[in-house]
Every structure is written in structure tokens, then in C-alpha cells.
Amino acid sequence: MHKRQWENYYPLQNLLTLSLDSPSGFRGSAHRHAPEQKHTICPDWSKTSPGFIAGDVPAGVWKVTISVHCVITPDCSYELTVRGTGR
Template sequence: MKLLDLQGYASPEDSKTHIRIPFELDEGCVKLNLRLQYTPKTLENREKALRLLKDSYDLYILPENREYAIANADQHLPLKNLITLSLDDARGYRGACHRQDEVQDLYVSDREASPGLMAGELVPGPWSVTLSLHCIVTDTCAYRLEVWTTEEDSI
């Protein structure tokens, strides 16, 4: 049964923010499935990427190390968007999937879970997914979060 199908857009101004998305889990759920996808993954504009890197060097690198960082900026390319997912149930934290993949198919059941998520009782009541928008480097980044239940505990 589909519980959630949310689509949205993020921009660079959304970097370092979180989006909490609540949903309700009914009694008798055997397996909870989640799919997070976002696009584009990579900033293809080299000049813009180098400009963003230089700006970050001004913020995060000691002045005496900046010249070296700028000369070696290519080692940090390509720049990539990063959105990750955390899951909470009615009792609290159920895990986090802080991966680089732009498509993540995840699950949790009482016996098994995707790496980063914790298997255990699927407690009925309020749950939430938190999307962490660590870094958005493209002008826009489309994301989609789907949450659904299945009656079988198979992968």
C-alpha cells in the first residue's frame, strides 16, 4: 500500500537544511519500503564548479593553503548534489542512509533492513523520513520520495 509519494525541487539555497516528512504506519505492516531518487547528480558546468570550489576554499581552508587548493581543484571535480535519508518510527530513531547514490531502494522489516536502517518491530503510528540536503550544487535538483508497505518480508 502506497503511504507517500512526494516530489519536490531543491536549489543551492537549500543546502545544509532538512525536510521532515511525516507519515502514518498502520497496524499489521510486514515490510516498509522507501525509494529516494534525485537528479541531476553531477554539476556538469566546469567553470561554475571551479567558482564554487574557490568560494568554499575561502571559507574552509587556511589562507596559507588556498593557493595549493586552487592549483589542485580538479581533484575535487565533479561536484555532486547530496541528499540523504534518515528514518524515525513512533518510538524514535530507526537509522540513516547517508549514501552518494542518486537512487536508493531501502526497506525495513522486523527481521531485516537495508544497511544503515534497523530491523525490528514496525510500530504502528507516526513515522517520519528526514531528507538532509547536504549540498545542492546545480541550479535545481528534483527529488522524489516514495514510501509503501508490502505484505511479504522478502527482499
């Protein structure tokens, strides 16, 4: 019976998690299978991506961690682009 349970996980997909820390501390993480993702961090709860904490976006060094949980394709890459309003 347990040998058949692996079929419940099809189709298998790559899984990378993006975690974010601001100069003030942990701001959240995105644990999703989507091959392309866009996340927003801002003071407004309604515009902040699920999994992240809304609040001030202070200047300073932010830390992005990309954790690799599962890679099943021959190639797996990522591109990280950070944009700000400069306010």
C-alpha cells in the first residue's frame, strides 16, 4: 500500500524556497513550486505577498536565502531581481 503513495505526488516539480531577512529581522518566506515567481514586500498587508510580513522597508543590508529542496529536472536556475521605489 505505501509503495503506491508516491503516485500522489505526481507531477513531480522542482522546489526552491526564498526566505527574506530585513535589517530588522525575518520578513517571511515563499515555499512554492511555480517556475516563475514575483513577490512584493511593502507596508500594505493587502499588497504584500503571502508568506511575507508587511511593514516598513528600511534601507540597509537585506539577506535573501534560496533553499533547494528538490531538483528533478536536468537544469534548474534562478534569477533574482530587486526593485525599490527609492523612497
